[in-house]
Amino acid sequence: MSTSFRKSCLILFAALLWVSASGQTVSLKVIQTTDVHGSIEQGKFGRIATLIRQECKAAGGSPNTVLADCGDLMQGSFPMTLDRGGVMIRALNLLSYDVFVPGNHDFEFGADSLRDHLKQFRGIVCALNLDWKDTPVRRWTLLKKSGLDVAVIGITFPALDTLVSGDQLKSVRLLDAEKEMARIMPEVMNVRPVVIILAVHAGEYTPVSGRLTLTQLIRKYPQIDLVLGGHTHQDIPGKSLGGHAWFLQAPAHAGGIAVADILYDSRERRVVSLQSRLLLLADRETAPLPEMEKVFSEQLKRSARTGAEQIARLPFPLEPLSGTEHSNRLTGLFANTIHEYTGAPVVFHGxxxxxxxxxxxxxxxxxxALTPYEDKIGVLKLTPSECRMVLEEQHAKKRSGMFQAPSGIVYSTGRGGRIKGSLRLKGESGDWTDETRTVACAFTTFALAGAGGRFPLLRSLAELHAVEVYPDGIRTVLENHLRKNHPIQTHPIERK
Structure with missing residues (x-):
């Protein structure tokens, strides 16, 4: 059996029943995208736009189709840096998306920027766990599709504040998804929807509260028919979730779409069939939708011009850390850049x-490509014992791929990343042991937020101490450093 067949095969959720000649069944199509990350180059989003149009047409148009995106739409590619992802909202509007659930990366350009973009969206922004004033965000919405009342509930990434800094979130307040779900479900059920969809920027095992994963939350609500997932970058053509709901998740980076076909029996008032599939771009020759190419045209031209602009000439190669390295030339470049910008004698950067x-x-x-995220730099002052704990946390999590290489400090490690002996600041002859002496230590705002739960100790220290967040993003700071220290050389023509 071919891979494309396995990936795109119809997966039967409920037993198919005989459809009576009296026409009591109603068809509803649900189409999902997620984790697109601004993938507009090489015609990728234009191609999935074609698939969406084809599926909508097969269903009889938008009135019979629920079209939802589950977040991480507007950040993650170079063209998105030019307008902070705003072009992607225009793309959703062109296709008449019904629902958008913001993901964690959508907040990277800042809450103010995202709020302005969301106000341009013609569909409904759903996230029950966001308390965000002066925005169009709703906890859930009721759509009329195929003549049926369809409820769509949204949940953004439940631990958003561990991936996005307070400086980026600003006035956004994150709520407990489990508690908010309990609060709204009576409200949802009061309108008696015939289909309930949960659109969430999370995977099936993502914790949605201090007690429950998404799967465990779903078990509490047998009313939910379909769950649209995201965040984990998994291709899930369909599987049972919580014993009663059906879960699917579209490919990341505009690699395809997820489609669910629902049959509802209006006489029996229940869903009698739910089939789902993935349509993958890798499996088919699909031309980009011409109207979508027009939406992206100017952005792509500008991206090509801007992206080719040379900013520096490197005299040395840059490579990522190997599994055994604690620092290298690339981490040294970041350290020098951040030290020059902030004056912090100790720098952590991966x-x-x-x-x-x-x-x-x-x-x-x-x-x-060197700095693909919109992080800023935060500085907090640590005692030697606090810095020691941070170092040990970093070495304990080195295999996570998020290791923040330290510079400006000399130390030795033993088994399990434990620090042996005392710390010493570079340029000083004596050990740093005086607990009354604090030293400025610089981190990315992502690391200070906890890096998605990977650095709980560092997060707790950032909450305990005052953190000074510098105004420029790390990419801008690095560009300025490179322009100053490794400029593009212009050689005058020698006259004979």
Missing amino acids: THGKFAQAPGPLNRRQLF
Whole structure:
């Protein structure tokens, strides 16, 4: 059996029943995208737009289709840095999306920017666990599709504040998803929807509260028919969740769409069939939707021009940390950059993914690959014992891929990443043991937020002490450093 067949095969959730000749069944189609991350180059989002149009047409148009995106839409590619992802809202509007659930990366450009974009969305923004004034965000919405009342409940990433800094979230208050679900379900049930969909920026095992994972939450609500997932970048064509609901999740980075076909028996007042499938771009020749290409045209032209602009000439290669390294030339570049910008004598910063760059010219697109997130820099003052605990937490989590390489401090490690002996600040001859002496230590705001729960100790210290967040993003700071220290050389023509 081919991979494409296995991936796209119809998965039967409920036993198919005979459809009576009296026409008591009603068809409803649900289409989902998620974790697109601004993938508009190479026609990717344009191609899935074609698939969406085809599926909508097969269902009889938008009145018979629920179209939802489950977040991480507007950040993650170089073109998105040009307008902070606003072009993606225009793309959703072109396709008449009904629902959008923001993801954690959608907040990276800042809550103010996201709020302005959301106000331009013609559909409904849903997230029951967001308390966010002066925005169009709702906890849930009721759609009329195929003549049926369809309730859609939204949940953004439940631990949003561990991935996005307070500086980026500003006035956004994150609520407990479990408690909010209990609060709204009576309200939802009062309108007697015939289909209930939960659209969530989370995976099936993501904790939604201090007590429950998403799967465990679903078990509490047998009224839910369909769950649309996200965040985990998994391709899930369909599976049972919580014993009664059906769970599916579209491919990330505009790799395809997820489709659910629902049959509702209006006489028996229940869903009698739910089939789901993934349509993958890798499995088919699909041309981009021409109207969508027009939406992206100017953005892509500007991206090509801006991305090719050379900003520096590297005299040395840059490579990610190996599994055994605690620092290298790339972490040293970040450390020098951040020290020069903040004056902090101790800097913690990691490397992203598998980025590598040979000596020579560095352009803006390559700079984005080096720093693909919208992090800022925060500085807090730590005692030697606090810094020691941070170091040990970093070494204990080194395999997580989020290791923040320390610089400006000398130390030795033993088994399990435990620190041996005392710490010493670089440039000083004596040990740093005086607990009354605090030293400024710089981190990314992502690390200070806890890096998605990976650094709980660092997060607790950031909550305990005052953190000074600097105004410029790390990418801007790095560009300025490179322009100053490794400029593009212009050689005048010698006259004979």
